[in-house]
Amino acid sequence: QKEVEQNSGPLSVPEGAIASLNCTYSDRGSQSFFWYRQYSGKSPELIMSIYSNGDKEDGRFTAQLNKASQYVSLLIRDSQPSDSATYLCAVNMNPTSNDYKLSFGAGTTVTVRA
């Protein structure tokens, strides 16, 4: 079992729609969760972080965390063509180790159709 798993996609959504991205993780003790956006040929860029169960909203992005189900998701509302990118889920798998190391999923590629 991979440590962090994401829907492989690609996910195609029309402009203005909601894109929903899912991620599951293997370590029940994980405490910190992040979503990165990566444009083709570029490096990952942090867009959201979440640590507590529930929803966290930042502009058009909403991250949702359910630690009991070991599940984290990202919603992109009012999707724009500029949101077309690969979205990486990252998890701090060993919070007690103090290394802050992140494990990444393989990413979900989102294409927003104009």
Added chain:
Amino acid sequence: DTGVSQNPRHKITKRGQNVTFRCDPISEHNRLYWYRQTLGQGPEFLTYFQNEAQLEKSRLLSDRFSAERPKGSFSTLEIQRTEQGDSAMYLCASSSGSFYGYTFGSGTRLTVV
């Protein structure tokens, strides 16, 4: 300080040659990480430093790979006797804490021909 800096941005080398990449982290971040990313995959952990100490190395880091962070500032990643399978994006990141995630550099894209 404008973020994490990596050099070179691109490197094309012949199989069997040695290459060295450099990473300059955000100055106040004491933790520095190297990852490798191939097409269609997420970043894979290679190694990390806390200050100048290299505290963990992935099994992906064969004996052809070596990393240093002298004086806890910039870091270098060297690959000796490069192989075609080493072709990838090499990403450097730094962090100030577990709740802040990473700031990545722009990466070094290595192509071994």
